[in-house]
Amino acid sequence: MYAFEFERPRTLDEAVAALADDDAQALAGGQTLIPTLRQRLAMPGKLVSLTAIDALRGLSASGGVLTIGAATTHAEVAQQTDYPALAKLAGGIGDPHVRNRGTIGGSIANNDPSACYPAGVLGSGATVVTNRREIAADDYFTGLFETALDEGEIITAVNFPIPDKAAYAKFDQPASRFALVGVFVSKGKDGVRVAVTGASEGGVFRWAEAEAALASDFSAGALEGLSVDPEGMIGDIHGGPDYRAHLIGVMTRRAVAAAG
Amino acid sequence: MTKVTMSVNGTERSGEVEGRTLLSAFLRDTLGLTGTHVGCDTGQCGACTVHVDGKSVKSCNMFALEADGASVTTIEGMANDDGSLGVIQQAFQDHHGLQCGFCTPGMVMAAAALLKENPKPSEAEVRAWLSGNLCRCTGYHNIVKAILAASGQDVSKEFAA
Ligand SMILES: Cc1cc2nc3c(=O)[nH]c(=O)nc-3n(C[C@H](O)[C@H](O)[C@H](O)COP(=O)(O)OP(=O)(O)OC[C@H]3O[C@@H](n4cnc5c(N)ncnc54)[C@H](O)[C@@H]3O)c2cc1C
Ligand code: FES
Numbered sequence: 492m493y494a495f496e497f498e499r500p501r502t503l504d505e506a507v508a509a510l511a512d513d514d515a516q517a518l519a520g521g522q523t524l525i526p527t528l529r530q531r532l533a534m535p536g537k538l539v540s541l542t543a544i545d546a547l548r549g550l551s552a553s554g555g556v557l558t559i560g561a562a563t564t565h566a567e568v569a570q571q572t573d574y575p576a577l578a579k580l581a582g583g584i585g586d587p588h589v590r591n592r593g594t595i596g597g598s599i600a601n602n603d604p605s606a607c608y609p610a611g612v613l614g615s616g617a618t619v620v621t622n623r624r625e626i627a628a629d630d631y632f633t634g635l636f637e638t639a640l641d642e643g644e645i646i647t648a649v650n651f652p653i654p655d656k657a658a659y660a661k662f663d664q665p666a667s668r669f670a671l672v673g674v675f676v677s678k679g680k681d682g683v684r685v686a687v688t689g690a691s692e693g694g695v696f697r698w699a700e701a702e703a704a705l706a707s708d709f710s711a712g713a714l715e716g717l718s719v720d721p722e723g724m725i726g727d728i729h730g731g732p733d734y735r736a737h738l739i740g741v742m743t744r745r746a747v748a749a750a751g
Numbered sequence: 752m753t754k755v756t757m758s759v760n761g762t763e764r765s766g767e768v769e770g771r772t773l774l775s776a777f778l779r780d781t782l783g784l785t786g787t788h789v790g791c792d793t794g795q796c797g798a799c800t801v802h803v804d805g806k807s808v809k810s811c812n813m814f815a816l817e818a819d820g821a822s823v824t825t826i827e828g829m830a831n832d833d834g835s836l837g838v839i840q841q842a843f844q845d846h847h848g849l850q851c852g853f854c855t856p857g858m859v860m861a862a863a864a865l866l867k868e869n870p871k872p873s874e875a876e877v878r879a880w881l882s883g884n885l886c887r888c889t890g891y892h893n894i895v896k897a898i899l900a901a902s903g904q905d906v907s908k909e910f911a912a
């Protein structure tokens with residue numbers, strides 16, 4: 492690992508100021524960033540830890556919306572009861588020790604194509620709140636490891652409208668514990684959403700045909716006959732594009748059945 | 752170099768570290784607490800598991816400066832005050848929950864975190880909890896048995912050979 496300066500501010504304003512440097516980078520749980528630094532795939536001059544900023548931690552629910560501070564850990568989200576499908580998603584990330592450090596902000600800032608939270612955020616129609624603006628999930632995830640965040644922009648919270656029904660179905664890649672394919676479905680006042688992670692070379696995406704079918708009949712049977720084109724799906728030693736495309740159908744049906 | 756101070760197994764300890772110094776390196780190299788093992792150094796194997804403010808973490812995937820002011824427990828803090836093995840450690844010995852012993856510090860720390868949260872876990876819950884702790888020797892069976900035994904459950908029946 493290359494050397495870097497380290498700062499651990501107590502307030503968001505201090506963090507924003509510290510991140511104004513071009514070669515500064517935010518550190519949250521470090522569960523992705525530390526392995527990356529160790530492989531010398533990143534070389535920040537300064538790391539700015541967000542873990543001591545109280546304003547970025549914690550959860551609150553009001554008016555049908557669950558707000559989660561960006562530096563809230565997966566373990567903390569797994570324990571909340573306002574949005575059970577999201578609790579289950581968070582409780583299925585990695586292992587207990589990773590969940591005690593990893594954060595929702597770090598996960599969606601990183602936007603790994605096999606990560607779980609991008610599916611939960613897109614599949615819920617959540618809003619990503621930063622120190623500068625609010626970004627709808629549909630505009631936030633822009634590609635593989637790509638997001639709408641600008642340089643130095645910090646995610647402060649994510650607002651989830653709590654749907655009537657929702658579930659996440661994950662097919663584990665057993666070695667990494669990430670999703671080989673994961674599907675998050677929700678049915679709320681703005682309709683049905685189906686978000687797929689782990690499968691596409693473009694990162695998380697919405698499966699529009701499934702959403703349309705489920706809008707008129709929210710049941711696993713409504714998905715009968717629908718399939719995803721393997722073109723553009725990830726192919727690696729864990730599974731080819733055909734296999735992943737097939738799994739999307741399977742996991743979507745499981746998620747709908749689990750959502751009830 | 753920056754000064755970092757934390758309570759380790761109940762004693763205040765401090766040292767000079769770089770920003771990039773990992774908690775595992777601070778514990779092992781600065782404090783000499785080599786019971787915390789480093790297996791993969793990439794956050795996969797769990798051999799380096801310790802508790803920070805009561806929560807289990809992989810100490811190779813956390814910077815020492817992130818633990819500034821925290822309370823850390825390592826395997827060296829798991830024995831009884833008189834130096835005899837703690838309940839979980841004793842169960843690992845009684846039920847042959849280790850062979851080479853490399854993964855054992857992490858397994859014991861993971862088990863302690865589980866039993867604090869869930870004092871009477873099922874076999875399935877134990878196995879799920881250990882998903883971040885790899886063992887290359889035992890096949891896990893006796894580790895699971897030891898943890899169930901440490902939780903006070905009868906392991907003679909469901910584990911009969
Ligand atoms: C063994 C293992 C298994 C895992 N399994 C899974 C899994 O099954 N599913 C899954 O989804 N993930 C998994 N992960 C990844 C884990 O969820 C990470 O915690 C997460 O991807 C990154 O979060 P972090 O808080 O650790 O962020 P960090 O590693 O600290 O940061 C990641 C990136 O986000 C940036 N960043 C962090 N916070 C903010 C913020 N508030 N605003 C702007 N930028 C920010 C950082 O600069 C960095 O670029 C696993 C990780 C490990 C080590
Ligand atoms: S040495 Fe830390 S997880 Fe393997």
Ligand code: FES
Pocket residue numbers: 848849850851852853854855885886887888889
């Ligand atoms: S006892 Fe050898 S790795 Fe577990």
